[in-house]
Amino acid sequence: MRKSLFALSILSTFAASAHAQSTMTLYGILDEGVMINTNAKNVVNGKNVGGRQFSIDSNAGTQGSRWGLRGAEDLGGGMKAIFVLESGINVSTGAFGQGGTAFGRQAFVGLASSSLGSVTLGRQYDSINDYVGNYGFAAAYGGSTTEHPGDLDNVNHTFRANSTVKYASPNFNGLTFGGTVSLGGVAGEVSQSSGYSLGANYGHGPVGIAVAYELFRNPSALGSILNSNASATTFNSLNSGYLGTKPANSLQIITTGGSYDFGPAKIGAVYSNTRYMNIGAFGGASATFNSYELNGLYRFTPALSIAGEYNYTKGNAVRGDIGDQKYNQFSLLIDYALSKRTDVYFLGTFQTASGTSSTGAAAVADIGSLGDSSNNHQAVARIAIHHKF
Template sequence: MVALPVYAQSGVTLYGILDEALQFNTNSQNVVHGRNVGGRQWNLNSLSGPSGSRWGMRGAEELGSGLSAVFTLESGINLNSGAFGQGGTAFGRQAFVGLRSREAGSVFMGRQYDSINDYVARLSFTLSGYGGIDHPGDLDNMGHQSHINNTIKYVSPNLRGLTFGGTLSAGGVAGSIAQNSGFSVGARYAQGPLKLGVAYEIYRNPSNIGAALNSNANAVSPTSTSIFESLNSGYLTGANPATTWQVGAVGGTYDFGAATLGLVWSNVRYGNIGRYNGATATFNDMEVHGIYRFGPALSAALDYNYLKGNAVSGDIGDQTYHQAIFRGS
């Protein structure tokens, strides 16, 4: 008898997307000496298009018995300056390592997307492959502008169309297990023309440096940061910002053949805002979109989004946004 050596198979893949656009804005802001002198603006934009520019590498090493060691490193790239995306963060989109099992599922550790992205956002217009617009301020992270540090993720195998999983994020703060920490859970069902998704997450001290909403290389103290949108900056900056950020979302699409109809709803809460006597700022977002394919190379898509925020204190809050987009390709 002769014993032959067996070598595990492995591979590394380099990949990327270059997405460039000429953008015209009719009312850009440019504050000089406390006065807005802005107006019309032309510029190039390679980060906020249908597929933000990026490059990355992923690898897998077969360990036997259906088990593989895997990793992903992915960085956003600003083509117009050569700088990293995600606030100058190297590998700011994803950076993780883990184990994948065909029968038991997968476990990953590192900087990753949350369950909102994994189970619901892929059913929204922006991430459905047609591109589009984020929900206002990306409050619900459907556009995955926020990437979560120090995260352990579990993803189940596909069980007759059902997948589920969740994440657990360590806060990394000495002397406090809870501060900056959080978790997310979600599930998705896809069978035939129907796809459904649901997810929930909560993160503590979300605007702290390194926390869920302030995790890029340009992160600064919430007492001075200006990186948040006008919709939520009043709840996340300055003294005594919100101590929790919660998102619940459901979504679904149905394929009628040449046409696809989608519906997504999310509820966002910034809780225990100290400057407003512990009040909670609540937002409800509703999206409906449709795509019609005239042929393999021609399609049209329409998306409408409505966002309503509650009144928090006096003239703070009570916001309403309407967005619509039409795309032909």
């Protein structure tokens, strides 16, 4: 009996030691709601018969529904091995998100040091997401239906980078920085579909400011930054003319953002410049979009908050009036927390478009992940429940 108790004590000690050195967490978000789209596009026999659409949706909420596993193993000396496997899910149907990619949100493994930073390898977010993203309304509050048209600047991390090596620094008195390098994996063409991003953020007290830069070759090629999911991406009319037949051979994004916290109130701003360069269909010309965003949040109580955004996005004319397009967008979020893990909310976005799209047709509204509208104005409203586990 004494030997059995001694053996049990030894096993318990090892188990406690293993638990202290290694951790693994199952986590997730479920965001499901009723949504109305005033002008959803629907083409039947070549004719647009689109209009009002009602749906139950879990992909266009304040945070996309997901589940994931994250883990860490203590290697000693302030070093640990880390990993994340995260999958987007459609609660309405049970299907994978990100075009059916099993771990489409994130999938990486690497090493992290408390004094040197981390190096990770796999499918990952770029530096725009890591350093500027949370200054934008979509990533911080509203989700995909409040992102800039088509998420052209990737401030709401619609696009992930495959085959990526990432470095992220530790925090130096409020300063963090890092970068990514994505390998195209094309034999004999080292630069094809490859790219890199760099970013930095400084936060001190109520003030935060960040900047990021990104450049990708052949961005619309299968597996590259704009087409990295299991199924091929369909581009919307605001940029499909630059990414279809004879597409742009490179994509450059420069973006900056900042915020100021007043206690119960917070204001933020984001600017981005997106360039599709050397477009074959337009004789090597470049198309440029400039996007300006102002957002704010006010907390009436710890449970009740309201947030809003205005975004103006302008495209330049590439040939004649093709690409001379303008978008004005307003978003509103009212959120009430039932607990630390569960809240209910109302979310609405209204957008107007004008000018000529990249296809040469009249520009149409293009709210978030919903695709082209049936005309030049569109409104989306959503009432939903949001639960974290």
